[in-house]
Amino acid sequence: MEIKVFVLPGGKVQIMVDGQVSFEQAKAITDAVIAQLQAGGVALSEVGTVEQHKDGVTHVHVTGGVHVQH
């Protein structure tokens, strides 16, 4: 399992969890990451809901990277 945090310009992040985990597990991990960021002084004020990737949520794609169609 892997946590990827894309740190974008302007104080934005996108947190992705992948691997052999259920959405519920990924959500729990994401919640733990957000809590840890807050505890570490990253004052996130706008936190979106944890969205299931298969639902077609928009997100960043690495330019030139592997992109498997949704």
Place this chain on the structure above:
Amino acid sequence: MPCNLAVSITKAAVTEEKLLALLVPEVVLPVVQSYLSQPGVLTADERANVGQQGNRLLVYVGSLVLYVEGGRVSTYATEGYNEVRGNELVAALSNLLALAADALFAQQVKAALARFGKVGQQQVMVDNGGVTQAAMVLTVKL
């Protein structure tokens, strides 16, 4: 990451105020000094000096004085050469500070993630809703 692997995606952000708060004078001063010492930044006739006064930096470039406070750059516009040059320097330093804030923010996020284990980092370009942006990818394997 290949899109078939992502299970969940969550977006979050800090406010601009919190982001700019990372740009304390002690951090910004060496960044500005380093930038002004780069070849081509100053004209042959210009000399620069940077000093701290309370929570702000005073950046002297030739006959201009620029003020850096709270992550923002300003100068008193005057007519003629100083106005054009002043605007150039304000724009350049503003861009510099925006990049510095992004870098400091990434460091802060990375430090917080270290609780979960070794954090890998990679600078990438991303397509974010049709906009190409530089981004830092921080990876933790569990």
